Structures are given as C-alpha cells and as structure tokens.
Amino acid sequence: MALTGRAGLLAALAAIVVLLAPEPGLVVLAAALVLVVLVAADLLLAGAVRGLRFQRDGERRVRLGQSAAIGLVVDNPGPRRIRGVLRDAWQPSAGAAARRMTLDVPARERRRLVTTLTPTRRGDREAVAVTVRSVGPLGLAARQRTFHVPWTVRVLPPFLSRRHLPARLARLRELDGRHPALVRGQGTEFDSLREYVVGDDVRSIDWRASARRSDVVVRTWRPERDRRVLIVLDTGRTSAGRVGEAPVPGSGPSGWPRLDWSMDAALLLAALAARAGDRVDFLAYDRAVRAQVSGASRTELLSSLVDAMAPIEAELVEADAGGMVAAVLSRARRRCLVVLLTDLNATAMEEGLLPVLPSLSSRHMVVVASVADPRVAGMAAGRGTAESVYDAAAAERLRGERREITAVLRRHGVEVVDALPEDVAPALADAYLALKATGRL
Amino acid sequence: MTATTMGRARQAAQVTLLVVLVLVTAVLPLLLTGEQSGGRTLDPADTSLNGSGALARLLEAHGVEVVRVETPGAAVAAAGPQTLLLVTEASFLNRDAARRIAEAPGDRLVAGAVPHLDVLAPGVRRQGPVRARSRAPQCALREAVRAGDAYTGGTSFTGPPGATGCYPADDGHALVRYTADGHTVTVLGDASFMTNLRLAEDGNAALALNLAGARPKLVWLAEPDDPDEAGDPGAGADGQARSLGDLIPGGVRWAVLQLIVAVTLAALWRGRRLGPVVIERLPVVVRAAETVEGRGRLYRSRRARDRAALALRAAATDRLAPRLGLPRTATAEEVAVAAAVRTGHDPEPVLALLCGPPPGDDTALVTLAAHLDTLERQVRDS
Structure with missing residues (x-):
C-alpha cells in the first residue's frame, strides 16, 4: 500500500475547515474518519497487482556504448483496470532510461513497456525488480507490489579498434597468398604449382614438376x-x-x-x-x-x-x-x-x-x-x-x-x-x- | 514528448503557486500590522500620537500624582482609598487580574474596549458598537457638563439602576458612572480622547482632566514593555501567567493538529519507495598515474633535488644517445662529449649539464630542466 500526495493535500485543506469551524475538535475527528474511509475505498477499488504476470523480451547482448531496448509485457488477468506507475529497476551502471513509467492496463489485457539500457561499463547487468503501483480511482491511495522478473544483458567490450582493421588487412593481403610470391623468403611456405607465364622468375621453375608434365611449371610461395x-x-x-x-x-x-x-x-x-x-x-x-x-x-x-x-x-x-x-x-x-x-x-x-x-x-x-x-x-x-x-x-x-x-x-x-x-x-x-x-x- | 512538456508546464504552475503563496504569507502580516506603527497606545510615558504623555503632564501640573504601572499586581499594590485606577484598552488583563483589580480599593476609570467588563464594572452592559465622534454630554454629570462636547462613542452602555449616563449614543450612553461598595466606577466606550492626537480637540482635555484628576493619586495601568511579563509572576503571590496559548484562538490548536496529520500523510507519501534500493558491486577506481604523482609530491616535500636532477639527466642522456649514434650503454660523459661535438659547444658546460653536481636550489633545478630541453632540441636540429 502507498499513499499519494492527494491524501496529504486533502488533510491540509481540512485544516482550513478546522480553523474556521465552530467545533474544531469534531471536524478533526470527522476529517480523519472521512480520509480513512476514502483511502480504504480507493484501495479496494484499485486494480489488483497480486496476480500480475510479466514477460520480458529483447536483447541479451549489447556492445558498451550502444543502447539496448528491453521489452516488458505486463499482463493484467484481473477484473479491474490497472492505472499507475511501474518501475523497472536495473543495476545503476546498466543506465536504464525511464526510471518510472506510467502504466495503464485495462482488465484482461496486456501492455508492452520498453526500457532502454545504455550501460556505462562492461559485464553482466541484471534486472533487479519490477515494482507496480496501482492507484485507485480517487487517486488517494495505491496498491504496490514488487516482482522479480529476471533478465540479464551482457555488456560486451566495444572493440573500438576495429576501425584499424581494414588498413591492417590490406597490409596482410600484401603479404598473403592473394599475391603469391615467386621468391621464397623467410617465413614463407610452399603454396602451389602453376603454369609458367612470361615474366615469371625463371629461378622459380620447378624442373621436376615440369618434367612430369609437358609444361613449364613454377612454384609459388605464401606466408606461413x-x-x-x-x-x-x-x-x-x-x-x-x-x-x-x-x-x-x-x-x-x-x-x-x-x-x-x-x-x-x-x-x-x-x-x-x-x-x-x-x-x-x-x-x-x-x-x-x-x-x-x-x-x-x-x-x-x-x-x-x-x-x-x-x-x-x-x-x-x-x-x-x-x-x-x-x-x-x-x-x-x-x-x-x-x-x-x-x-x-x-x-x-x-x-x-x-x-x-x-x-x-x-x-x-x-x-x-x-x-x-x-x-x-x-x-x-x-x-x-x-x-x-x-x-x-x-x-x-x-x-x-x-x-x-x-x-x-x-x-x-x-x-x-x-x-x-x-x-x-x-x-x-x-x-x-x-x-x-x-x-x- | 507531449507528456514531458505537460509535466513541465504543471511543474512550472506548481512552482509559481508556491512562490505566490510564500509572498502572500510574507506580505500579509506586514500589511495588517502596518497601521499600528509607532508608539504605545494610551501610555502616560509615550509622546507619540497614540500615547498619552500630554495628559499625564497636564495632570501633574494640576497636582495629581501619576503612577505608571505595567502589571495588575503593581496596580493593586499602588491603589489606596484616595486613588483612581485607570484601566484602558491597552492594559493586558486576564480574568483573574480583572477580579483582583475590581477588589482593589479606590475608584476606577475604565476607558475603551477593555475585556472582562462584567468583572471590572458589574452591572454595566454593552449595548452595541457605535461610531466614535464628537458628542454633547446631555446629562447632569458635572465633569462632563463642564467639559462640553467631547470625542466619545465606541461602545454604548447601559448602567445599573442609579447610574449616570452621558453622551447618549443609540439606546445607551458612551459614558456611564455608578457608585457601588464605596467605589466610583466610570466606564467609557472609547479612550482615544485621552491620546495626544485628540486631546486638543473640543473639550477632550477638560473631560480627561476632570475624570482622571478626580483623586490626588492616579494609578495608570499602561501597556507593558514585554507582554510576556504582563502576568507579573514576581508581583502577585498567585502569578497570573498569560501565556501565548491564552492568546491563540481555540480553533488554531486543532488546525495545527490537523496540519500535523497532513504532514504525516505527506511524509508517508514521499517516504514510500517505489521498489527496493538497487545495489551493485562496482570496480575500484584507481588512476594509474597516482603513484607517479605521489612520488612527485614526495620529491617536492623533501626538496629531493639530487634525485630529481638524476632522473631528468638520465632521461635526457637516454634520449640523446641514439640520436648521437651511441649505444644504449654509453655513459653520460660520452654522451656529453658527443653532444658538444655535434652542437659545436664547449664540452665543459655540456658536461656540467649532464653530469655535474646536483642543483643548489629549486630555481637551479628549473633552469637545469630548461637547459636539458635546449640541448636536446639543438642535437635534434643539428
């Protein structure tokens, strides 16, 4: 159970009536009674939170520095509409965006809320609790309950240096078999035999292979x-x-x-x-x-x-x-x-x-x-x-x-x-x- | 988006309302109290427009002893058979004090809207409020007839049987005098004719002198300096404390109680947390440079110029050696000689720079660092 600001405001307004009334003591008592009755009625008429069912969906992995959207489906099986607020609590470094969200689920319906996570450090970030506060029709009191709806998002290293990868791959291709070398150097290994074309270094001709075939064959090399x-x-x-x-x-x-x-x-x-x-x-x-x-x-x-x-x-x-x-x-x-x-x-x-x-x-x-x-x-x-x-x-x-x-x-x-x-x-x-x-x- | 703008508008409205409320509560009391600025009303020692200093001087000039008292206890103590006790609307009285004054010997003059009139002047009843203005006496009372027109009114009274009424107003009189148990009690509906402001008008001064100077000694119960001492616990055996609580209307206490209820409800509203506090084990935050900064501060606090110079020279030598084509293992002297040859300087100062004695003071250390930089730059550019 939780009270709202309206309950306090109502009591404060009653103080004015008390000040002006001829029988202030009675008015204080009456105000307290009225307030208790109204709060009780509001609690009775508020949508029941006990039977709420939850379901999560969304991303399991996110790179550090990027955002992930995690969906939370709230299913209200009860006979009354649920209006109020919902807090989807995550660990602080998960950077969950909407701290509290307004919730309005009609009876026997479901609604999907989205929490955006922008984590600030690596590691596994967990959803800790989902708290629902269902406010009554008068807005004086609310029913509140906390649920455990587990979900873990693994925050991966951002791999920011991948922007250096294309340049390094180009350097690698220069060394690599895509430009087969005809000269055997240090750190190279035998790659393949192919037919001699004009311009190839004659020193790379494999005479034994050439003898076996009726063609001139050269050896090529590639990095190990x-x-x-x-x-x-x-x-x-x-x-x-x-x-x-x-x-x-x-x-x-x-x-x-x-x-x-x-x-x-x-x-x-x-x-x-x-x-x-x-x-x-x-x-x-x-x-x-x-x-x-x-x-x-x-x-x-x-x-x-x-x-x-x-x-x-x-x-x-x-x-x-x-x-x-x-x-x-x-x-x-x-x-x-x-x-x-x-x-x-x-x-x-x-x-x-x-x-x-x-x-x-x-x-x-x-x-x-x-x-x-x-x-x-x-x-x-x-x-x-x-x-x-x-x-x-x-x-x-x-x-x-x-x-x-x-x-x-x-x-x-x-x-x-x-x-x-x-x-x-x-x-x-x-x-x-x-x-x-x-x-x- | 619209939700947030609506929320902001609502927040702005709330803030504005709060500011207006604060301003109103701050300004309202000022407006209400602004009219009563300056002076103590009907005080024989006060010379402002509201005071009655002039009347007191006049009375003394006519041979009347004016005793100014601030507490009912002192008034009763000063009163005797040949005294007149003056109680005005400025006197602070609760019911017990009024009773004690009523039992005091001598005559009484009650002027203005004084509380507990039924005790101070039993038998005199208030008829209703009337406007204070200049009125004719229209009675047989000698004091009033000789004074003539006077500024009276305020409240009209009816006296007990045998009482004399003057200055008729509505159904009653603005002045009523009667004698009971040997006391002569005079009741006036308005006391402003005795103030410095009105004393010179009409026959006010004469009326005031006639009424207040009727006895050789006048005990004047004036407004106390400090209202908290009005109950004069020191003067009376049965200290009649008139606390702040007596001045507050009964409804206020209940309203405060109701406000406490409201504040408690507000506290419950704000205090109810929406779900549990979330804890997280965070990694330690250590800046890698902390040890270096600590070492720098240690050098500074110990004035370790020798170590500092050694570190700076070693770093410069390490950087110079490869530039001069020397192996990493080259000594400082070899580097200094090679640097001198490369830059064309004399070897002596370069040797002193790279392997001289430690600097004598901080200024020398700063200069050493600057010279090492210069040498490195020269070698680099040569």
Whole structure:
C-alpha cells in the first residue's frame, strides 16, 4: 500500500475547515474518519497487482556504448483496470532510461513497456525488480507490489579498434597468398604449382614438376599459415589502473582501466590473426584462470572472445607470473606466439615475470604489450615551476624504469609494445604483421 | 514528448503557486500590522500620537500624582482609598487580574474596549458598537457638563439602576458612572480622547482632566514593555501567567493538529519507495598515474633535488644517445662529449649539464630542466 500526495493535500485543506469551524475538535475527528474511509475505498477499488504476470523480451547482448531496448509485457488477468506507475529497476551502471513509467492496463489485457539500457561499463547487468503501483480511482491511495522478473544483458567490450582493421588487412593481403610470391623468403611456405607465364622468375621453375608434365611449371610461395597465437590477458592489480580518456560516455572522469584497453588490443589482434589464417586462443589470468577460449572456429572466434571477456574485472591481487607461465605452457605444446598483455611495472616484473620468462621465451615467441599512461607523458613535459619539474622528474624516473625493463625483456628475445591507450591496439597489430612478414612466428 | 512538456508546464504552475503563496504569507502580516506603527497606545510615558504623555503632564501640573504601572499586581499594590485606577484598552488583563483589580480599593476609570467588563464594572452592559465622534454630554454629570462636547462613542452602555449616563449614543450612553461598595466606577466606550492626537480637540482635555484628576493619586495601568511579563509572576503571590496559548484562538490548536496529520500523510507519501534500493558491486577506481604523482609530491616535500636532477639527466642522456649514434650503454660523459661535438659547444658546460653536481636550489633545478630541453632540441636540429 502507498499513499499519494492527494491524501496529504486533502488533510491540509481540512485544516482550513478546522480553523474556521465552530467545533474544531469534531471536524478533526470527522476529517480523519472521512480520509480513512476514502483511502480504504480507493484501495479496494484499485486494480489488483497480486496476480500480475510479466514477460520480458529483447536483447541479451549489447556492445558498451550502444543502447539496448528491453521489452516488458505486463499482463493484467484481473477484473479491474490497472492505472499507475511501474518501475523497472536495473543495476545503476546498466543506465536504464525511464526510471518510472506510467502504466495503464485495462482488465484482461496486456501492455508492452520498453526500457532502454545504455550501460556505462562492461559485464553482466541484471534486472533487479519490477515494482507496480496501482492507484485507485480517487487517486488517494495505491496498491504496490514488487516482482522479480529476471533478465540479464551482457555488456560486451566495444572493440573500438576495429576501425584499424581494414588498413591492417590490406597490409596482410600484401603479404598473403592473394599475391603469391615467386621468391621464397623467410617465413614463407610452399603454396602451389602453376603454369609458367612470361615474366615469371625463371629461378622459380620447378624442373621436376615440369618434367612430369609437358609444361613449364613454377612454384609459388605464401606466408606461413596455421600458426597458433595465444593471447594472455593479465587481470591482476596492475590492470585496474585507469589511463587515458574513456571513449564511452558515462564511465567516469578518471579514464578507462588498462584491462579494457588491453582487451581492445587483443580483439584487434585476434581479428587480424584469424583472417591471416592463424589459430587464436585466449587466456585471462591473475592467480587463477579467469576466462579462456580455445579451439574456436574462425567465424565464431570474435563472438566467443567478447563473450569471454565481458564479465572479466581486474582483481586487486598481485598476478602470479609463475602460474601464468605454467598455464601457458600446459596449453601451448607446439611453438606458438604468446602475446602477454600486462603492465611494464618494474617491481612487479622483476619479482614476477622475469625469473620465469626464460622457460617461456625458450619455447615460444613472446610479445609483451603494455598500455602507457598519457598523464605520465604530460607530467614528464612539465617545466617552468619547481612543482612541475619535480613531477617531471618523477615521471621521467618511471619512464626510465619502463625503458630498463623493456631492454631486459628484449635481451630475453621478447618483443615489447609500449604505446599510449589509443595506439596500443594498432601498434600490437603492426608488431604481429612485422613478425609474420619476417617469418618469426 | 507531449507528456514531458505537460509535466513541465504543471511543474512550472506548481512552482509559481508556491512562490505566490510564500509572498502572500510574507506580505500579509506586514500589511495588517502596518497601521499600528509607532508608539504605545494610551501610555502616560509615550509622546507619540497614540500615547498619552500630554495628559499625564497636564495632570501633574494640576497636582495629581501619576503612577505608571505595567502589571495588575503593581496596580493593586499602588491603589489606596484616595486613588483612581485607570484601566484602558491597552492594559493586558486576564480574568483573574480583572477580579483582583475590581477588589482593589479606590475608584476606577475604565476607558475603551477593555475585556472582562462584567468583572471590572458589574452591572454595566454593552449595548452595541457605535461610531466614535464628537458628542454633547446631555446629562447632569458635572465633569462632563463642564467639559462640553467631547470625542466619545465606541461602545454604548447601559448602567445599573442609579447610574449616570452621558453622551447618549443609540439606546445607551458612551459614558456611564455608578457608585457601588464605596467605589466610583466610570466606564467609557472609547479612550482615544485621552491620546495626544485628540486631546486638543473640543473639550477632550477638560473631560480627561476632570475624570482622571478626580483623586490626588492616579494609578495608570499602561501597556507593558514585554507582554510576556504582563502576568507579573514576581508581583502577585498567585502569578497570573498569560501565556501565548491564552492568546491563540481555540480553533488554531486543532488546525495545527490537523496540519500535523497532513504532514504525516505527506511524509508517508514521499517516504514510500517505489521498489527496493538497487545495489551493485562496482570496480575500484584507481588512476594509474597516482603513484607517479605521489612520488612527485614526495620529491617536492623533501626538496629531493639530487634525485630529481638524476632522473631528468638520465632521461635526457637516454634520449640523446641514439640520436648521437651511441649505444644504449654509453655513459653520460660520452654522451656529453658527443653532444658538444655535434652542437659545436664547449664540452665543459655540456658536461656540467649532464653530469655535474646536483642543483643548489629549486630555481637551479628549473633552469637545469630548461637547459636539458635546449640541448636536446639543438642535437635534434643539428
């Protein structure tokens, strides 16, 4: 049960009557009685909410930054019309648009209401409750009841770096079999035999095949295919730090977590590698496996990747580098490209990854990709006052540590990609293409 | 869309209504009280138009002792067989105070719309309201006849048997005098003839002097400074407190009760939540640059110029080395010499810049940073 503003207004108006009446005490009593009777009558005549039935429809998945419309069908089986308000309550970061909606369902009919969700962060957003307030014909009192109508919308990473994909695919085609090369180079494998045409390099003629057929045949080559790429996402404490400017409105002023930028880069790399014919696996790890994708077909790869990434949050624990390397080694038996998305944090690296890196880099090609903080770059450029120079010194010290750790990693034969948030995805894709072009996969 | 515009229009109307209501409640009391500005009515110490300072001076000039009291208790204490007690409409009286005044010795002059007249002047009954204006005495009362026309009216009275009535108005008289139990009680329907404003008109002054100066001592019950002290708990043994509650009409209390009911209902209306509070576990918000900012503040608070200079020089050396074709492992001295050769400077200042002693103060540190920038730019442009 709930009262409306009219009940209070009526009581306030009665106060005027009380002020002017000769027998004020009686009027107060009478007003209270009348009010109670009216409220009771209103409650009796209001449409019953107890028997309401609900049904949801709409989207189950939405990219971060886009909106999803979720329908809610309200079925009123009762004999009286239901007028009032309905609140479809979602978790706050689901960004549900209409906080309260007016409801008018005639007897034995159903109506569909639409809630628009504009989520502000990744993950699973749940519908918490549906509350219906059915107001009586006098508008004095209402019946109210809360229902649980479950629905979950998975908010996927936005994959903003997909705009870089066409350019990278064009570069890939240059390397790829669509322009079969006649010269065998590093990182190429035998593609096919075809008839000699005027202009082909005579050195590529396959004499044995030509002898078998009565025609001159040349060999063609293409970049290696069917390599394995294992993308490892560090979800430890260093990935929680926020950097840059959030590209999605509503994420707050302090930027986007490193984790989200890393996911963006991982998605671009996965899309590119899948097109290049490589097999992509995914692993999210801090002290345990948080998510993994393995053996996904090329067509399903991206959708299963974003699905696996969506609920991952940065854990506030120090990542267990030894466990991570063990997990990678157990999954990658053949030589493969291990892309480790983490932070180049000197202390964390020296204690965590560096001691166990040799066991990984000796068997696999390792790329470490890290998101640099544009704020640190801005601080390093600070000059003029003593304060900004001290800040610049602190920033330079951090950058020096990063340079040092980068040098150490390179000595271990590890490729390092260290780029600003917006550039890390294309930079990683370029590093992959460079490795592919030079056949180091 | 139309729903929201309608909602806005409604909201605007509500706001306007509220503003108007506030203005009315703020201005109305001002308008109502504006007429009574200045002075205490019928106060012997007040010289404004509403006061009666002039009459008091005149009485004193005629040898009458005027005792100004503010509380009924003091009035009773000052009264004696040879005194006249003046009660006006400005006197604060409740029923008990009126009873005590009625039992006080001496004569009484009751002027204006005084409450509890049945106690103060038993037997005198109000006939009805009449307009106050200049009237002729038309009676045998010596004081009135000698004064002549006077500004009287207000209320007309009928006295008990044996009473004298003057200044006839409607069916009764505006002045009634009678004697009972040795007291002479005079009742007047309007007291404004005693104010400074009206005293000079007609025979007002003479009437006032004749009535108020009848005894050698006049006890004047005036309007108290602070109405809360009117009950004079200190003066009377049975403190007759006249609290705010006595002044409020009975209906107001019930109306306040009804308003409390209304406010409670409004609170229930606003307090009823439409569904439960939704909770959500949010990820922690940590800016990645926080550690760097913290380190910068630490340098600043400790004035760690040596460490700051070291970091800045190391960064500059790291950036210069590849530009000068030196390996990453090159020492600062090698970089400084190579930079001096490239830019054509003397090696000494460049060496001092890249591997000199730490700066002595903050200004030197700022200058060092600027010089490092200049050197890098020169190497880049050369």
